[in-house]
Amino acid sequence: MSPEPLTQARILEATEDVLRRYGPAKATVVDVARALGVSHGSVYRHFGSKAALREAVTGRWLDQSHAELSALADAEGPAEGRLRDWLAALFAAKRRKAGGDPELFATYMVLVGENSSTVERHIATMIEQLARIIEGGVEEGEFRPVEPTTAARAVWDASNRFHDPAYAAEWSQPEIETAFEAVCDLVVRGLHA
Structure with missing residues (x-):
């Protein structure tokens, strides 16, 4: 049986495992290659540098929620519910992500x-999805006339406590659900026609 072909996806999976095991300060491309049973040159053929590999891992982590959220943004139904x-x-x-794998989350x-450019792309994607929801609400007369991207950025900023990893320690507090609902209510009231 021939070995599995070396793909970017396999490299990224192995990199996550290596980062989980050693942390970002000690993990190397050689460790990733060793985990895959290949030379570090083989890894470099897919990712030109350690920085490129780390950026790809970060992008993959941030992108994991994009598809689910995009489906919600584009779903049928009232904009408030969406x-x-x-x-x-x-x-x-x-x-x-924070609770299920704290070592990898910290990494x-x-x-x-x-990788601020990767994070900036992630945020731009999230704001674009929010803008689609808001634009739909404006078109249906559910939300008052607003510029969708500006309003989406305001919603992103207002809900920061519930998605910015800097607040992860608060996410398991007993009152966090009440605080989340209060922010959602305030945001929706501000958008309503």
Whole structure:
């Protein structure tokens, strides 16, 4: 049986495992190659540098929620419900990542700090999804006339406590759900026609 072909996806999976095991300060491309049973040159053929590999891992981590959230943004139904569902799904995804694999979450926080352009692309994608929801609400007369991207950025900023990893320690507090609902209510009231 021939070995599995070396793909970017396999390299990224192995990199996550290596980062989980050694952390970002000690993990090397050689460690990733060793985990895959290949030479480090083989890894470099897919990712030109350690920085490129780390950026790809960060992007993959941030992109994991994009598809689910995009489906919610584009779903049928009232914009208020879609907005609430979208914000709740984002919050749930962030909490799962923080609580389900704390070692990897901590590693990603380091990587996110190193890869601001990757984070900026992620935020732009999230704001674009919010803008689609808001634009739909405006078109249906459910939301008052607003510039969708500006309003989406305001919603992103207002809900920051529930998706910015800097607040991860608060996400398991007993009153966090009440605080989340209060912010959602305030945001929706501000958008209503």
